[in-house]
Amino acid sequence: MATLADVAALAGCSVSVVSRVLRPKDSGSDRIAPATRDRVREAAAKLGYRPNRTAEFLKYGRVPEIGVFLPRFDNSLILDIVRGCSEAAREAGFPLSFFFDQEVDNFSRFMHDTIGRKNCGIITCAPELELAGESFKLISNYCDAGGFLVLIDNCEREFVCNERAAKVIVDDEYGGFLAAQRLLESNCEKFFIQAPRRPRAYGFIKGIEGAGKEVIWLPKGDQATEELFTMLMNCSTTAGVFCSSDRLAIKLHSKLAGVGEMPGNRIKLIGYDDTYNSDVLSPALTSIRQPFFESGFLAVKYLLNMIYDQPVEPEILKPVLIGRQTA
Amino acid sequence: MATLADVAALAGCSVSVVSRVLRPKDSGSDRIAPATRDRVREAAAKLGYRPNRTAEFLKYGRVPEIGVFLPRFDNSLILDIVRGCSEAAREAGFPLSFFFDQEVDNFSRFMHDTIGRKNCGIITCAPELELAGESFKLISNYCDAGGFLVLIDNCEREFVCNERAAKVIVDDEYGGFLAAQRLLESNCEKFFIQAPRRPRAYGFIKGIEGAGKEVIWLPKGDQATEELFTMLMNCSTTAGVFCSSDRLAIKLHSKLAGVGEMPGNRIKLIGYDDTYNSDVLSPALTSIRQPFFESGFLAVKYLLNMIYDQPVEPEILKPVLIGRQTA
DNA sequence: GTGAAAGCGCTAACAA
């Protein structure tokens, strides 16, 4: 609404001075009389000045837009990231451009498109994507051409951070470890995991084996679920099961409930992701919730910090266990 | 990348001519020599010209951004809308600014913020929100001040469309009607519905009563679920149950399966929304899927059409039944 | 310490 010129008029100085005072960038390095600075800030506050990002970036030949590449999964985790990004970006007056996919080819499309649009930064969350070879080169080129990048990742990948690239880590291994702890506390005697080879599985195994117990590891897939079900029915002691997603857990949950073997009694069951509706099963599913809202929020903050030459302090976010009836 | 000036240089004419040829707005009303027009289009194509929305809107004192107000529900339906909007907006080079909530106060916040940002249009999906009084006035003011609006709605509300306001309708009543049809085809003898007073419920009732049958209607809430469960267990004939959300349906599903009364046998069960994981229950849940991706996509298309003075042909989108094992 | 002025890419009024 109010422009720099309005603020300048009210503060009784020129637009350039107002610009220098109000820009986050370099605002320290410019020599402005303290009195002027105060007058300007006061005027800006009074008028409710909000910078016009559009004009700001036009100058740099860039567009005030953040591109976000997210997996095209249907579940609400992705929505959490969307919400986190949106909240942080909205506050700062930056709009977003989302692209949903998980294939390498489409990541390339996203990057090419992004480069063509001259936007000012991207956020990438692609846990299933190898960020090597072609993909890595695209990212490097983008940064070299003046772009900024924040990676949302689920483990420490060998990805170099610098003043144009940062990352937000959600500690997936720790999530698996939490599940292990919970099952150990429930005094289970046998332990099972159904999961692909990913950090959360390693964390679980580490937790259980660290307590001197053994784990039987099954892969994803309906056949494996079937096998697991049979093993559980043939086993007479208390069993602890960790599934690497609520989806897998629900399959097993349904099967067990169907034969009257309610999860939470002899068989303890923990899922992962705390997907929508997992709380409404009966018995309700215990699960691990990843802080994806926070990671989206932080990713945008990091990006803005980099854009405006402010420091970025990396953080590792921890999942939490949502205890319900099945474990 | 390429600017109008680049295209002009290649086509051998001035930037204004290029602008006139390439702008969607008024492109018909300007008189350009056909030969020039072709040369310009060719040059633009060769250079891969993409308009810089930022500069385009700076001229108008607006920001090339679309604000989107969506309910803050956790389920994947909202994600569908996000994806639909994102895909259409990305194509056109417009970034988005999402705001997630369903409270009137926050809708006001959203509108005030939106007006302050001078963005070029908003999309609102707020099925639970009364768009009357204060809210309605905010919307009117926004449109009067040069903004555009598209409403994504689930029924025909009394909301006036004009050249600055359009709507996309997802026919919720029809969704309920689909459920009724399915249960009638399954030769159920008794019919139940658990739902609040919304279009999908009316559609269901209409369908069942239209076939000369009666419906027992229960409200939302755990107590009602309990009652419904008891009624179903005491009823000896085939029963058809429609729940107004998968969430409600899953509660009942779990209860029934827990006592060995598998949904899909004597008791047919249909949910609504086809939420993530409903397919993975055993027996898998039959549900109604609302075309929310499409509605988000269309909403953005409509908005862009209005912005660029192009006609908008309203459409009513229909839900579809996803038939699985429970009905 | 401060201000004047140019210019980012585009559109629209005006001139030719």
Added chain:
DNA sequence: TTGTTAGCGCTTTCAC
């Protein structure tokens, strides 16, 4: 039918 020009809001030299 086409071209010239001013100006949108901002940043950044360059003068003072």
